[in-house]
Amino acid sequence: MAARHEQIAAELRRAIRREEYPVGSRLPAETELAAQYGVSRGTVRQAVAALTAEGLIGSRQGARRVVLADHRSQSFGELRSFAQWAEAMGRTATGHVVSQEYRPATAEDAARLHLDQGVPLLNVLRVRGLDGEPVLIERTVYADWISPTVAALPPDCASVTQRLNEETGLVFAHGEHVIDAVAAGARDADLLALRRTSPLLRVRRVTTTHDGRPVEWSDDRYRPDAVSFTVHNSIANNALVRTTAG
Amino acid sequence: MAARHEQIAAELRRAIRREEYPVGSRLPAETELAAQYGVSRGTVRQAVAALTAEGLIGSRQGARRVVLADHRSQSFGELRSFAQWAEAMGRTATGHVVSQEYRPATAEDAARLHLDQGVPLLNVLRVRGLDGEPVLIERTVYADWISPTVAALPPDCASVTQRLNEETGLVFAHGEHVIDAVAAGARDADLLALRRTSPLLRVRRVTTTHDGRPVEWSDDRYRPDAVSFTVHNSIANNALVRTTAG
DNA sequence: TAGTGGTCTAGACCACCGG
DNA sequence: CGGTGGTCTAGACCACTAT
Numbered sequence A, B: 001m002a003a004r005h006e007q008i009a010a011e012l013r014r015a016i017r018r019e020e021y022p023v024g025s026r027l028p029a030e031t032e033l034a035a036q037y038g039v040s041r042g043t044v045r046q047a048v049a050a051l052t053a054e055g056l057i058g059s060r061q062g063a064r065r066v067v068l069a070d071h072r073s074q075s076f077g078e079l080r081s082f083a084q085w086a087e088a089m090g091r092t093a094t095g096h097v098v099s100q101e102y103r104p105a106t107a108e109d110a111a112r113l114h115l116d117q118g119v120p121l122l123n124v125l126r127v128r129g130l131d132g133e134p135v136l137i138e139r140t141v142y143a144d145w146i147s148p149t150v151a152a153l154p155p156d157c158a159s160v161t162q163r164l165n166e167e168t169g170l171v172f173a174h175g176e177h178v179i180d181a182v183a184a185g186a187r188d189a190d191l192l193a194l195r196r197t198s199p200l201l202r203v204r205r206v207t208t209t210h211d212g213r214p215v216e217w218s219d220d221r222y223r224p225d226a227v228s229f230t231v232h233n234s235i236a237n238n239a240l241v242r243t244t245a246g
Numbered sequence C: 001t002a003g004t005g006g007t008c009t010a011g012a013c014c015a016c017c018g019g
Numbered sequence D: 001c002g003g004t005g006g007t008c009t010a011g012a013c014c015a016c017t018a019t
Helices: A004-017 A030-037 A041-053 A082-088 A107-113 A147-151 A160-168 A186-192 B004-017 B030-037 B041-053 B082-088 B107-113 B147-151 B160-168 B186-192
Strands: A057-060 A063-067 A093-104 A120-130 A133-142 A174-183 A199-208 A214-222 A227-234 B057-060 B063-067 B093-104 B120-130 B133-142 B174-183 B199-208 B214-222 B229-234 B241-244
Touching (some): A030 A041, A199 B199, B004 B030, B004 B041, B107 B214
Antiparallel strands (some): A057 A063, A174 A199, A174 B199, A227 B241, B133 B214
């Protein structure tokens, strides 16, 4: 059973989508919604906070909330594992290991995974695809304490995240992602069936457990015609806001 | 005077940075913090929610919060104007207009700005830099109702956002950003002093007022060696969304 | 000035984690 | 099992918006 505030958030999303609250219109006041759903104002605030974070509505002190959009930009792509994300999009994730070998931890490996330099770590190069079409190259380095388990996985495993969770209870709880762009190298071009120097969207990420212990880090390169990232933002404060020129 | 929960959030950030709560350690319980700061549990929860969103701490039902990092990188949640962002990084934003002309709204312009096709809109091409070095090309199209004001700005205006706010009270309240990568065209390469086909980090964005009315949309291309973006995410808590083309 | 969202309190119960 | 965070209530006052 989902929490009441989540149910209300879901109902509001549906109401917005079916244009009961059209884009540009104003949402009822918190107190009205509270009465309508038979909950306290705090619970309503939890619900609308979720929609605000999704960019569906905008909020300002003193003014009714405004409907900004009627859909999340490709909802549910929540930056989870590639396989989970693909499934949520109604597509099939594929993947296979191109190469897999132990190498001594480089200085960069040591820094990102909080390990000592020289420790043998599993380096895996995977190509992953949507409905069979390759869209992503992953170059992942695993911490020493998880390397053996990863090495034992079948080379065509569709969801490493899920398998590791099932087999060891490991949870990929947090991630830090740095996004930029790079030119495809010879290897990248070959694996993704592109020309060399084609632009690729790169995400370098470190994944950790609940308590912040690094599990893996990865250099992921996406075909930019197949995958992009979306983010909403709103101004936090009225610091810069000043109304009406004299 | 900042809200009490913001003061507490700020104190916790400082405490984490000075390693009173080192990375990997656990924060005191909510009730302890509440007693410590002389506030109710709800106020403490507002404060720690902010740190959670920033990726500084992790949260799970039943377990103490964990310190994940002692600093925060520039996050997408607070994507601001280029000038403000540069200032926050301690650098100086520069910029100048390369070309500026009215063109009839294309189908894409009309869709993104919610206007009719064919309406004359101001198209501006700007090069922007950090400390004088060019890092970004902006191709911006302004809605018809703001075009004249923008056209009248000085061509070397460092912060268009700020000038428009001062002169008309306009507030850039919301933004939606789609991030991918493209190869530099001949013009891009020339303006950024790069080779053609160099990879560029592209952000296509639509900016709106408080009530969701589009003000401008822009195709921004960054030199990936000069600018990248960082995003934190936790399981079931995500600002960033990954989307497929199409 | 009336209405609205933002903040804060002081309780309560439950789901979950850990030893 | 005790402790903890997640949820929810029913108030109160304040800051700000809109008219």
